[in-house]
Amino acid sequence: MDFAPITDGLAYGILDNGVLIAGAYTGLELDAWIAKVCNGRTRPGLGAIIGAAIGNLVSDAAGCMADPALFPMIGGIALGCCIPMAAIPVLEWIFGRRQRSALSLQQ
Numbered sequence: 001m002d003f004a005p006i007t008d009g010l011a012y013g014i015l016d017n018g019v020l021i022a023g024a025y026t027g028l029e030l031d032a033w034i035a036k037v038c039n040g041r042t043r044p045g046l047g048a049i050i051g052a053a054i055g056n057l058v059s060d061a062a063g064c065m066a067d068p069a070l071f072p073m074i075g076g077i078a079l080g081c082c083i084p085m086a087a088i089p090v091l092e093w094i095f096g097r098r099q100r101s102a103l104s105l106q107q
Contacts, residue, residue: 012063012070019062023055024048043096049088057081 031047060081064074 008069009067011066015066016059016063019059020052020055023051023058025051026055027051043092043099046092053081053085053088057085 027048027050029047030051031045034042034047034050035044057078060077061074064070064077070077
């Protein structure tokens with residue numbers, strides 16, 4: 001039995017998910033810090049979103065470094081992770097604005 005198709009991506013999968021899980025937990029801690037620094041003016045979960053995005057970037061890059069088949073693609077994969085992260089401030093502004101509008105209508 002040939003296990004090569006399974007073992008070829010094994011290191012990538014372990015690193016990708018392992019680092020992503022660590023990033024998510026770090027993001028939960030970051031959430032409390034962001035709220036403290038911004039005097040509670042941020043929406044809950046922003047730290048988790050940032051932690052997940054950075055964790056995904058790091059985990060994909062680490063997985064690419066561990067997998068010889070993916071290593072040549074590391075630059076494109078990392079850039080592909082960074083581009084959507086640029087949307088986080090815009091999305092926060094949009095959703096924060098909606099939340100503020102809904103609160104003002106309730107008052």
